[in-house]
Amino acid sequence: MDYKQQVTNALVKALDGQLTADEISSKLERPKTSDKGDLAFPTFTLAKTLHKAPQQIAQDIAEKLDQTGFEKVAVVGPYLNFFFDKAAYSEETLNAVLAAGASYGQNNDGNQGNVPIDMSSPNIAKPMSMGHLRSTVIGNSIAEILKKNGYHPIKDNHLGDWGTQFGKLITAYKLWGNEEDVKKDPINKLVEYYVRFHKEDVDKPELDDEAREWFRKLENGDQEAHDLWQWFREVSLQEFNDIYKVLGVEFDTYNGEAFYNDKLAEVVQLLKDDHLLVESQGAEVVDLEKYDLNPALILKSDGASLYITRDIATALYRDRTYHPVKNLYVVGSEQMYYFKQLKAVLEEMKVPSAKDLHHIPFGLITVDGKKLSTRSGRIILLADVLKDSIDLAEKEIAEKNPTLKDKEAVAKQVGVGAIVFGDLKNERMNSIDFVLADQLKFEGETGPYVQYARARAQSILRKADGVDVQAAGNEITDPEAWDTIKALADFPAVVKMACAEYEPSVVAKYAIRVAKNFNKYYAHTKVLTEDAELPARLALVTAVSTVIKESLRLLGVQAPDEM
RNA sequence: GUCGCAAUAGCUCAGCUGGAUAGAGCAACGGUCUUCUAAACCGUAGGUCGAGGGUUCGAACCUCUCUUGCGACACCA
Numbered sequence: 001m002d003y004k005q006q007v008t009n010a011l012v013k014a015l016d017g018q019l020t021a022d023e024i025s026s027k028l029e030r031p032k033t034s035d036k037g038d039l040a041f042p043t044f045t046l047a048k049t050l051h052k053a054p055q056q057i058a059q060d061i062a063e064k065l066d067q068t069g070f071e072k073v074a075v076v077g078p079y080l081n082f083f084f085d086k087a088a089y090s091e092e093t094l095n096a097v098l099a100a101g102a103s104y105g106q107n108n109d110g111n112q113g114n115v116p117i118d119m120s121s122p123n124i125a126k127p128m129s130m131g132h133l134r135s136t137v138i139g140n141s142i143a144e145i146l147k148k149n150g151y152h153p154i155k156d157n158h159l160g161d162w163g164t165q166f167g168k169l170i171t172a173y174k175l176w177g178n179e180e181d182v183k184k185d186p187i188n189k190l191v192e193y194y195v196r197f198h199k200e201d202v203d204k205p206e207l208d209d210e211a212r213e214w215f216r217k218l219e220n221g222d223q224e225a226h227d228l229w230q231w232f233r234e235v236s237l238q239e240f241n242d243i244y245k246v247l248g249v250e251f252d253t254y255n256g257e258a259f260y261n262d263k264l265a266e267v268v269q270l271l272k273d274d275h276l277l278v279e280s281q282g283a284e285v286v287d288l289e290k291y292d293l294n295p296a297l298i299l300k301s302d303g304a305s306l307y308i309t310r311d312i313a314t315a316l317y318r319d320r321t322y323h324p325v326k327n328l329y330v331v332g333s334e335q336m337y338y339f340k341q342l343k344a345v346l347e348e349m350k351v352p353s354a355k356d357l358h359h360i361p362f363g364l365i366t367v368d369g370k371k372l373s374t375r376s377g378r379i380i381l382l383a384d385v386l387k388d389s390i391d392l393a394e395k396e397i398a399e400k401n402p403t404l405k406d407k408e409a410v411a412k413q414v415g416v417g418a419i420v421f422g423d424l425k426n427e428r429m430n431s432i433d434f435v436l437a438d439q440l441k442f443e444g445e446t447g448p449y450v451q452y453a454r455a456r457a458q459s460i461l462r463k464a465d466g467v468d469v470q471a472a473g474n475e476i477t478d479p480e481a482w483d484t485i486k487a488l489a490d491f492p493a494v495v496k497m498a499c500a501e502y503e504p505s506v507v508a509k510y511a512i513r514v515a516k517n518f519n520k521y522y523a524h525t526k527v528l529t530e531d532a533e534l535p536a537r538l539a540l541v542t543a544v545s546t547v548i549k550e551s552l553r554l555l556g557v558q559a560p561d562e563m
Numbered sequence: 564g565u566c567g568c569a570a571u572a573g574c575u576c577a578g579c580u581g582g583a584u585a586g587a588g589c590a591a592c593g594g595u596c597u598u599c600u601a602a603a604c605c606g607u608a609g610g611u612c613g614a615g616g617g618u619u620c621g622a623a624c625c626u627c628u629c630u631u632g633c634g635a636c637a638c639c640a
Contacts, residue, residue, distance in 0.1 A: 030579065032586080042582055044620060054620080078620095079583065123640085160640070257640090283638055292566095297637040307640050336567065337635050363568085364634070371634090393602095400602065414602085426576065429568070431633070438575070442602050444588040445576090452602045460599050497579085509577075512587090523595095523604040541599095563602075 037081030054078030087475035097543035110151030113325030123160035141504035159256030167215025186235035333361035363431035390415035421447025453515035
């Protein structure tokens with residue numbers, strides 16, 4: 001039973017058609033605290049038409065209102081506060097969770113439509129930094145949220161595996177590198193060469209000529225260049241995969257930039273056919289004046305392609321391969337303008353999925369307020385942060401739960417969970433000035449806090465083994481349980497909102513809310529007491545465990561049964 | 564310079580799209596482990612919601628102006 005609907009119906013009757021159901025429904029709000037009721041109707045809007053004080057209107061409505069089905073309806077000033085029937089509501093909510101299990105909250109809004117997600121996208125031969133973490137975990141979470149809403153996400157790791165930097169890398173490797181070193185520590189060695197190249201080319205501009213030549217060879221399919229490129233790509237990918245494994249993120253495709261090499265000519269041809277390409281200052285551009293945007297540069301004056309050329313090819317490929325209902329790009333906010341241009345060009349080309357192309361931007365990670373950069377050495381290695389966090393989790397376990405089994409596995413779940421949850425907890429767009437100590441927090445509103453609440457729930461359930469928890473008769477009247485029950489009932493709406501806004505933080509905040517309410521509940525109420533409501537309380541604990549685990553799963557965070 | 568994003572407690576952030584006394588966490592201070600794991604719970608203190616106008620019954624939220632910070636502005640990605 002939809003209580004909002006029930007409140008609306010009661011009000012429609014009492015108001016005798018003065019407001020439509022929709023008008024009433026949109027005015028209903030949730031009071032800040034449960035002592036003011038569960039849904040409230042403010043009467044201000046009626047004051048004008050009725051020429052009466054809102055307080056009086058609230059009184060009048062209350063008198064006419066059919067209050068059956070509610071615990072009570074209270075008039076507080078200009079508000080009508082509705083209190084739900086706790087026994088009925090808790091029974092309904094708990095039974096719904098128990099019956100559905102992990103699929104509680106699942107809907108089919110997406111109708112299984114394909115949604116390619118451009119995400120993670122690290123650059124070959126460069127280490128993954130905290131910036132890549134954001135794109136990876138936000139993209140991964142959005143994919144899970146989409147699935148929960150009936151979409152079919154396709155996670156595409158759009159690797160930065162092509163470009164002039166490979167000319168530089170090959171040049172540097174041929175000059176200073178050797179196979180053995182690279183095999184031992186691939187990315188660090190490759191970065192070392194790359195950095196050295198940039199140091200030395202200041203005095204030796206001939207290095208740049210050589211690099212250009214190597215890239216030209218690479219583009220023309222030169223065997224040696226291609227073999228080196230492929231090798232660099234492979235060893236880099238192996239290291240990336242180690243991190244993805246730790247994060248628990250998998251991809252459906254790894255179609256990097258190189259994948260589109262043979263698809264660029266068609267893009268240019270299509271643009272020409274549509275007469276969209278115009279010459280400007282020696283370069284080929286698409287004019288975007290009607291979108292109030294600067295022209296998009298498609299071909300450089302030397303005829304070479306650019307990033308956007310590749311991205312058009314990518315969009316075209318995805319359009320033809322998947323017929324997407326949405327097209328998502330989880331890329332930093334600094335590229336907002338760029339994505340407006342990309343979308344505009346695709347719309348000019350009448351690519352069907354262009355109108356559903358969404359850039360999902362996220363805030364920048366800085367150190368001391370400054371942007372990260374591989375070349376300058378201002379970088380935070382993701383692998384290091386994850387390791388620090390896992391180490392700290394190990395220490396916490398040694399201190400707090402030394403007899404725990406599978407310590408290592410749990411430390412990993414908790415340590416990684418802290419980092420991932422920490423990243424997803426706040427609104428995407430917030431920029432983050434990186435401070436390691438801020439990341440390594442396990443207390444308060446953190447991943448471990450949520451994990452801990454569920455571990456405690458599991459602990460109770462283990463001790464209650466043998467008590468029959470049935471999907472019936474789960475009426476809980478304990479007011480201490482009320483906020484938890486309401487939180488559980490909100491999950492399906494949370495799943496929808498997170499999807500509509502592409503905001504994992506909606507789920508993360510929700511998980512905190514459930515955990516917090518549950519912590520309060522069991523701190524106050526002893527669950528394992530032999531009385532008539534014991535099965536109902538265990539049903540509540542089971543439901544909490546299920547919903548927290550599922551919320552964390554949507555965030556890509558694991559939920560250990562013990563910690 | 565133009566455009567975009569932001570500004571809420573000492574710090575990090577919420578604030579359900581315009582409603583009730585602006586809420587959490589951290590840090591500080593005080594309390595709670597012979598009872599389901601103290602990664603927890605309870606309490607105290609902490610605010611001119613960057614500034615100023617406008618819209619209306621009502622604004623942290625909408626609008627305008629300004630200030631400050633960050634970012635983007637065609638041959639990088």
